[in-house]
Amino acid sequence: MAAESKVEQFTLQRKVAVAGVILLTCTTALDVARRWRKKGQQLPSPPGYWPVLGHFVTCMRYCWDNTSLALARWGVDLYRTEGLTIYRANFLGHEIVCIADPDLVQEVFEQDPHRFTKDFANAPLGGDLLEYSFKDGLFTAATDDPKWQVAHRVLIQPFSVLGVRGIMPLMCDQADQLIKAMKRDVGYGNSTYIDTWVTKMAFETIAVCGLGTSFGCFEDDQTHPFVTAxxxxxxxxxxxxxxxxxxxxxxxxxxxxxxxxxxxxxxxxCLEILRKRKSEEQKDLNKDLLDRMLLDADPKTGQTMCEDSIVDNLLTFLFAGQDSTAAAMASCLCFLCSNPGCKERLLREIDEVVGDEAVSYEHLSQLQYLDWCIKETLRLMPPAAGALRDSTCEQVLGGWHIPAKAAIVVNTMTLHYRADLWGADVDQFKPERWEHLGDQGSQGRKGLPHKFAFMPFSHGPRACIGREFTLLEQKVTLVKFFQNFDIEQAPAEETAGYATLKADGRSPPFLKFDTQLVDSAFLGLYTNFKLLPRCCGKSLSIELWKTGAKGSLQSGLLGTKTAGLAVQKVNFRDDIYI
Incomplete structure (x- = not known):
């Protein structure tokens, strides 16, 4: 009996083994047939693939502390070393298709909208988590979602050039609050991490302009609990x-x-703010964004935004409005400090155009170099390192096979660092390059080297709706900042939450000193700045006190602007001013 049992067991094992071999052979044959039948070439896979982990370890070598910057820098390196402008990458089993070819990007954004769409719910690595937080805000909602379509049509006008112009006085008020708080809590001659302050300013600006509510961020040097959460x-x-x-x-x-x-x-x-506003008497004059969401109807359907959609968008505005703007301004200050010639030219322009006057909308069109500095910052350090789309079906893109339901990531930074688009000096902070470039243009004509060579705000109907808002806010704030302060880099401090980026010259961004990075959804460069006084259009070096005059000059500078009471040496010049 025992012998018969062993024979039966062996026979069963042999049958299972044969069945396994047959199944494996059939699966392999079907896979080969499926690949053979696919249209288009198979996407290349970059070097550095690890079993199970995929390209995760390889990508993280570029920056262990920020996934977005790691993917962006890796994409730049793959383009420069391997010539890859489209490839498939695997991260812990999640596959994404990365694109850095402007022609292919244009096809994704401008061809049939049913081929590629936007839906963060299907995004790899945590898209489902948005259900608890931002849900269906303008940035995260699916393009086919009726709530996104209604909200987009309701808010497109208040976020237009004309719409944001009307709230410029409120932006100026918040920028004044920023300067006042920095003089009070930091003071001339002392150093601070600028991101703390520009984040407060950006948050208060979107809160006041959008919700008609102040969170009191400038009342002290502490972070508001809402911002912390x-x-x-x-x-x-x-x-x-x-x-x-x-x-x-x-x-x-x-x-x-x-x-x-x-x-x-x-x-x-946000729900409490919304319901409080509902209980108040509604006024048609001077409507803020919250009023618009409550009162305005979609011109196409006649529908108004529901309560859940308003809360989703309030959170989206407070998050994206403060984080991306603050990151862009902090990066701009780092690039200017790393290129003192550019900073000096910008200061001269502000002195000549605005001087000691209050900045007005009419001034902005004359501040061309300021506009170029902001654009060049957005090129070299775009707050959003990539744009996400979804492939709705199995298809061919530029001769390459794209699977259905594939996550498509447009590597914005790689597009911005392509020498064939921007020239041999692509790695340099050179605002002057924008003198002959416009916002639009096609290959071979005056304007951008390619319509999709520069896309810090994305493109198409899903482009950043707050583009004009943030650009106006940055210009107003930087003008007021440089009317009152000059800056120089101070020694970096070991600060929790910051990761040091070495100026090794091997990967972007290419600065002359080390900077720091915060692990956030938006990319920004941060460093420790010493605040120097600016007096009658001159930048004064506090460290060059003259014997016997230190006290009188210091008392005049702290908290107020003064013509100067002692001889001081102007930064970057050998001239002596009184």
Whole structure:
């Protein structure tokens, strides 16, 4: 009996083995047939693939502390070393298609909108987490979602050039509050991380202009609890997104709980603001964004925005409006400090055009070099390193096979660092290059080297609706800042939450000193700046006190502008001023 049992067991094992071989052979044959039948070439896979981990380890070598910058720098390196402008990358089992060819990007954004769409719910690495926080705001909602379409049509006018012009006085007020707070809490001759201050200013600006509500961020040097909770939500998305949804309760239970609770508090705060406004008497004059969302109807359907959609967009505005703007301004200051000649030219322009006057809308058209500096910053360090789209079906893009439901990532930074588009000096901060470039243009004509060579705000109907808002806010703030301060880099400090980026000259951004980076959804360069006084259009060096005059000059400079009471040496010049 025992012998018969062993024979039967062996026979069964042999049958299972044969069945396994047959199944493997059939699966392989079907896969080969499927690939053979596919139209288009198979996408190349970059070097550095690891089993299970995919390209995760290879990509993270470019920056362990920020996934967005790592993917962007990796894309630039792959273009320059391997010539790859389209490839498929694998991250822990999630495959994405990366594109840095302007012609292919144009096809994705301008061809049949049913081929490529935007839907963060299907995004790899944490798209499902948005259900707790930003949900269906303008940035994260699916293009086919009726709530996005209604909100977009309602808000397109108040975010237009004409619309944001009307709220410029409110922007000026917040920029004045920023200068006042920095003089009070930092003071001339002392150093500070500028991102703390521009974040407060950007947050207060969108809160006041959009919600008619101040969170009192300038009342002291502390971070408002709402901003703290908002930062916690944003910072949690990346580490949580690295885990499949069914594993999060096991391996990151506390972080997931904290994320859900913080998101809930944010939504509750926005809901309270909304319901308070509903209870107030509505006025048609001087409507802010919240009034628009409550009162205006979609011109196409006649529908108004529902309460959930308004809350989603309030959170989206408060997040994107403060984080991206602050990142762009901080980066601009770093590039200017790394290129003192450019900074000096900008200061001269501000002195000549605005002087000590209050900045007006009419001044902005004359501040050309300021406009170029902002654009050049957005080229070299775009706050959004990439744009995400979804392939709705199996298709061919520029001769390449694109699977259905594939995540398409446009590597914005690679487009901005292509020498064939921008010239041999592509790595340099050179605002003058924009003198002969416009916002539009095609290959071979005056304007951009390619319509999709520069896309910090994306393109098409899903382009950043707040483009004009943030550009106006940056210009107003930078003018007022340089009317009152000059800056020089101070020694960096070891600060929690900041990661040091070495100026090694090997990968972007290419500055002359080390900077720091915060792990956030938007990319920005930060460093420790010493605040120097500017007096009658002159930048004064506080460290060059003259014997016997230190006290009188210091008392005149702290908190107020003065013509100067002692002989001082002007930064970057050998002239002596009194």
């Amino acid at each position: 908002l930062n916690q939500v944003v910072e949690s998305l990346d580490p949580l997104g690295r885990w499949p949804s069914f594993l999060r309760p096991i391996f990151c239970r506390k972080l997931l709980k904290s994320y859900i609770e913080s998101a809930g508090r944010l939504r509750q705060t």
